Amino acid sequence: MEFTTKLFTKYLCNSTSKLLSISALCAVLIFAPSTASAESKPKFRLAWTIYVGWMPWDYGATSGIVKKWADKYEIDIEIVQINDYVESINQYTAGQFDATVMTNMDALTIPAASGVDSTAVIIGDFSNGNDAVVLKGAAKLADVEGKNVNLVELSVSHYLLARALETVSLTERDIRVVNTSDADLVAAFTTDDVTAVTTWNPLLSEITAMPNNTKVFDSSMIPGEIIDLLVVNSKTLSENPKLGKALTGAWYEIMSTMKGSDKAALAARTEMAEASGTDLAGYDAQLASTKMFFEAKDAVDFNNSSALITTMWKVAEFSFKHGLLGEGAADAKFIGVETPTGVYGDKSNIKLRFDPTYMQMAVDGKL
Structure with missing residues (x-):
């Protein structure tokens, strides 16, 4: 022919x-x-939501860095902002996106618990103060006893609250959780009825800027437990390794651009700040309470640490207690979580994988 x-x-x-x-x-x-x-060029979609550690994806799209790396591997990558964080994960789980940003807990309790095998390709950061419990008219964490606490129920905020309560010999039975959308939390805190919230930045910055409130517990007190990830559908990644290479290459170029204090870094962070509704000073303040892994090697070391399994054990225990691992879950080990140092949970039901392959390629200069 x-x-x-x-x-x-x-x-x-x-x-x-x-x-x-x-x-x-x-x-x-x-x-x-x-x-x-x-x-016939393969096309992929990545969803993101506003958060200090995920703003780089928006910058990567607007600056052309993502397209540059996609072109290198002869693929198309569409970066899409979703206004509601949980909805973005739900859409990923439903197959509307090939990749999205989420925390380690949400990766376990939404896609993995729904049977969607997912791979954490990039560990971008962990919250080191970006998530917190805030009380109005009270100065210490123990004062939360008996209060309603507004938060996004069954999210990392809920997990943070539970871990905070442990430190003052309280449990969730000593408070009342009020499920509140992240879009409504700031407005809710301005009302007289709401006196306690748990949330993340940039909402946290808006709330703590209000008068008569105290941040009584934050994620710096449980470092390394609330981890921010780029998650890709494992089947899609296996069939299209170029997607993992392009995303990782783009990410670390963005990291290299935004770190430091030269003109390019300030311009990049200023753009991220404005896109997230703040200014450079405000964004840098959020970065200060975020342990960003600007270097791929640091992310790989964190990924390969045995501490990761311990963290996922804590997260799985909380998730099982709150019925987040699915109806068939007999215990916290129902879902297998694969890491370089071993598997936590059921090895025959691995649905979440922490795979440093592509980050290691960045370290080795092989992207």
Whole structure:
């Protein structure tokens, strides 16, 4: 067929009869292969939501860095902002996105618990003060006893609250959780009825800027437990390793651009700040309470540490207690979580994988 097409093309293009229709057909035949190739370029979608550690994805899209790396691996990557964090994970779980940003707990309790095998390709950071319990008109954590606490129920905020209560010999039975959308938390705290909240930045910064409140517990007191990830569908990643390479390459170029205090770094962080509704000073303040892994090696070391299994054990125990591992979960080990140092949970039901492969490629300069 290829031989016949080439002969036909040569015949038409060399014919002394230069009719317009023949010239047009000649052009179509010559350029058809490249058009077909462009149309067959694999396309992928990544969802993100506003958070200090995830703003780099927006910058990567607007600056062209993501496209640069996608072009290198001959794929298309669409970066899509979703206004509601949990909804973004739900859409990923439903197959509407190939990748999205989420915490380690949400990766376990939403896609993994729904049977969607997912891989943490990039560990971007962990919260080191970006999540906190805030009380109005009270100065210490123990004062939360008997109060309603507004938060996004069954999220990392809920986990943080539970871990905080342990430190003052309280349990969730000593407070009342009021499920509140992250979109409504700031407005809720301005009312007289709401006197306690648990939330994350940038909402946290808005709330703590209000008068008569105290941050009584934050994630710096449980370092390394609330981890921010880029998660990719494991089947998609296995079939398209170029996606993992492109995303990781883009991420560490963004990290290299935004760190430090040179003109390019300040411009990048200023853009991220404005996109998240603050200014450079405000964004840098949020970064100060975030343990960003600007260097791939640091992320790999964290990923490969045995402490990761301990963290996932704590998260799994909380999740099981709150019925987040699915109806069939008999215990906290129902879902297998694979890490370089071993598997926590059921090895025959691995649905969440911490795989440093692509980050290690960045370390080794192989992207």
